[in-house]
Amino acid sequence: xxxxxxxxxxxxxxPLRGQRIAVTRAEQQLGQARRLFEEAGATVLDLPALVIGPxxxxxxxxxxxxxxxxxxxxxxxxxxxxxxxxARLQQQGRCLAGRPAGLKIAAVGRKTAARLEALGAPADFxxxxxxxxxxxxxxxxxxxxxxLLLPRVQSGGRTLLAEAFGEAGARVVEVPAxxxxxxxxxPSATAAALAAGTVSAITFSSGKTVRHTAKLLERQFGNTWxxxxxxxxxxxxxxxxxxxxxxxxxRVDAEAHPYDLDGLVAACAAVLxx
Numbered sequence: 001x002x003x004x005x006x007x008x009x010x011x012x013x014x015p016l017r018g019q020r021i022a023v024t025r026a027e028q029q030l031g032q033a034r035r036l037f038e039e040a041g042a043t044v045l046d047l048p049a050l051v052i053g054p055x056x057x058x059x060x061x062x063x064x065x066x067x068x069x070x071x072x073x074x075x076x077x078x079x080x081x082x083x084x085x086x087a088r089l090q091q092q093g094r095c096l097a098g099r100p101a102g103l104k105i106a107a108v109g110r111k112t113a114a115r116l117e118a119l120g121a122p123a124d125f126x127x128x129x130x131x132x133x134x135x136x137x138x139x140x141x142x143x144x145x146x147x148l149l150l151p152r153v154q155s156g157g158r159t160l161l162a163e164a165f166g167e168a169g170a171r172v173v174e175v176p177a178x179x180x181x182x183x184x185x186x187p188s189a190t191a192a193a194l195a196a197g198t199v200s201a202i203t204f205s206s207g208k209t210v211r212h213t214a215k216l217l218e219r220q221f222g223n224t225w226x227x228x229x230x231x232x233x234x235x236x237x238x239x240x241x242x243x244x245x246x247x248x249x250x251r252v253d254a255e256a257h258p259y260d261l262d263g264l265v266a267a268c269a270a271v272l273x274x
Contacts, residue, residue, distance in 0.1 A: 014041025015269035019200040022190055024209040026050040026080075026180065032111075033205075033261055040265050045190045045199060049209040049216065051183050052080055055154040055176035061088055064149055064175050069100040071173070072146045075135070075161060077108040079115045081151045084177035086119055096121035108135050110260055129259060136164045143168030151177035156208045182212040186220050194228045195221070200272055201233035201253075203264050207244035210236075214248050226250075233271045237264050 016037065022045040023033045034044045055061070065088055068074075076082050086096050097120035099105075107113040107123035116123050127135040143165045150161055154176035162174045186194075193199050194217075204210045217225035229249060236242040236252045238259035245252035254271035256263030 014039075016265070016272065017041030019043070019268070019272055020045060020193060020198055021268060022047040022194070022199050022202040024049040024202065024204050024213055026052045033203075033264075036261050036265050037268075040269065042200075042268070045193055046187050047190050047202065047213065047216075048183055048187070049212040050180040050206075052178055052180055054084075055179050057176075058088060060175040061085070061151060061177050062092070064151075064173050065089055065092060065094075068094075068103060068149070070147060071103055071149045073104050073106055073148045074099070075106045075108075075148055075150050076112055076116070077135075077150075077152065077161070079112050080153070080178045080180070082107075082112060082115045082119070085151050088177075095119070106135060106139070110258075136161065143170035146170045148172050150174045153177070153208075154179040156180070156211070180208055182215055186216050191220050197228075197231050199232045201235050201268050202229070203235045203237070203268060204241050204245060205237045205261075205264070207241050210241060210244040210248055233268070235264060235267050235271060237261075 019042045021037050021042045023030065023037060024047045025033050026048065030046055030048060034046070037044045061084065065085065074085070076085065082096075089095050096105075096116065099121060104124040105116060105121060106125040106127075107116055108127065110126070113123045113126045125135075125140050127138045146165075148165055148170050150172060152174060159174070162172045165172050185191075202213065204213070214225070217228060221228055226249070233253040234245055234249055234251060235254045235256070236245050237256045239255070242252045242255050254267040256267045
């Protein structure tokens, strides 16, 4: 089999070369996504669709953490949840690495598990697929009689975990650990590229990034905002994000698999390949 030509080799190494990708992430979390897309050859347009901040009150989380030894499992579904729990524990003079001996941790997603590892508190269970449904399906013990702590985003998150474990007989304490709010406006460079029709794709990392992007586009372009999406690909990180894309934007053109940033880059490359 002949060796690939230089042009073909370059395309294989940088499958998004020449593409302009708008990446929706939290303002504080654009760095890793930018690096992965740029390594694949893309020009990255920042589209920060979330501003991560504290919940309206720390009280419910602080109260739950004060009783951490009474829980069997801590279930975290994002690095934001991990960071919030660690920060509040440190306010109490404790940390996740020194958690009670009887407390196990389940983490949804490779990045969430990596953050726990970095804190010296490796997850006891990570589901094979990086979504909440997979955690429920593969959870290593019966929920019956288990007391579970679920720190989560204050608004807009799914209640699937709490509902499913509650139906299985678990005692679930679900508390707001952080909030993800909508920024005021699109970055000027991204708005200009969307107006000029030079964006190849927009990637979405959660249902809330879809909702906030739609709001930002409407603020920028008025009633014709949806027209700005007609010529570009809409790429989702997973099934629930895809559902919100279809609901609000009318379609989704590709979905990541696995459901993480590497999968998102691969999905973009697949849908934009000639």
